[in-house]
């Protein structure tokens with residue numbers, strides 16, 4: 001299926017690994033011209049080179065921290081008029097006792113999970129409106145809709161992000177600027193690989209055994225974690241020509257872990 005975005009300019013913030021990288025790959029496969037940010041240069045440059053080799057698309061690395069003013073300036077000067085904006089980051093640390101969370105923990109997480117995507121939207125939406133075409137997707141977390149103590153620092157700021165995006169989506173939908181969110185569950189990404197490898201070392205088990213423990217404890221109906229590329233494919237669809245009547249939605253991709261009223 002041709003998603004109709006060949007030649008569209010895309011910024012993907014947080015795209016050197018995990019679901020951000022899966023999104024870069026899916027957009028590049030569709031012929032978008034992608035500008036990818038991450039803080040670590042080596043992993044970013046090699047991800048962009050690999051994706052260019054595989055897809056033939058133009059994929060440009062921008063080494064920057066998207067939660068800072070300087071980082072945002074650098075990203076937006078590399079791609080001042082994006083048609084597509086995708087944003088994500090590493091999962092915030094899981095939280096134990098809610099009383100142990102400090103104000104500094106909140107501030108650091110709010111910068112990267114909420115204020116950065118909000119500032120990117122503010123900087124890019126007017127141009128999309130003028131050009132009569134825009135797609136924005138935030139890759140946030142299922143915990144935005146399904147709160148749980150271990151995800152307080154991840155879920156609460158993303159609930160605010162989802163609320164904000166829905167409010168803004170209603171203002172700009174008539175200009176063919178569509179804003180949606182993807183809310184993932186548990187997926188094999190760089191962050192999860194590091195976390196579960198460390199757990200396996202600590203417990204004398206394997207990565208896969210630790211994953212299966214989580215799958216059992218949280219009763220994931222699919223019986224496994226998802227892959228980063230599964231999410232990337234949906235991001236590309238939400239950024240496609242076909243998404244011209246889809247806005248203010250937050251799609252949960254979690255193997256069935258959560259329950260809602262359908």
Ligand SMILES: NC(=O)c1ccc[n+]([C@@H]2O[C@H](COP(=O)([O-])OP(=O)(O)OC[C@H]3O[C@@H](n4cnc5c(N)ncnc54)[C@H](OP(=O)(O)O)[C@@H]3O)[C@@H](O)[C@H]2O)c1
Pocket residue numbers: 013014015016017018019020021037038039040041043064065066067088089090091092112139140141142154184185186187188189190191192228
């Ligand atoms: N993986 C899961 O199972 C899971 C579960 C629920 C929700 N999520 C959510 O899904 C999203 C993606 O998670 P993931 O597991 O794919 O993460 P990941 O594998 O750790 O990848 C995160 C990417 O973002 C980049 N990044 C992080 N902070 C950045 C910053 N300030 N500026 C620029 N780039 C930055 C990282 O590169 P650098 O470190 O080099 O900057 C990397 O490319 C997050 O919102 C997370 O909360 C993930």
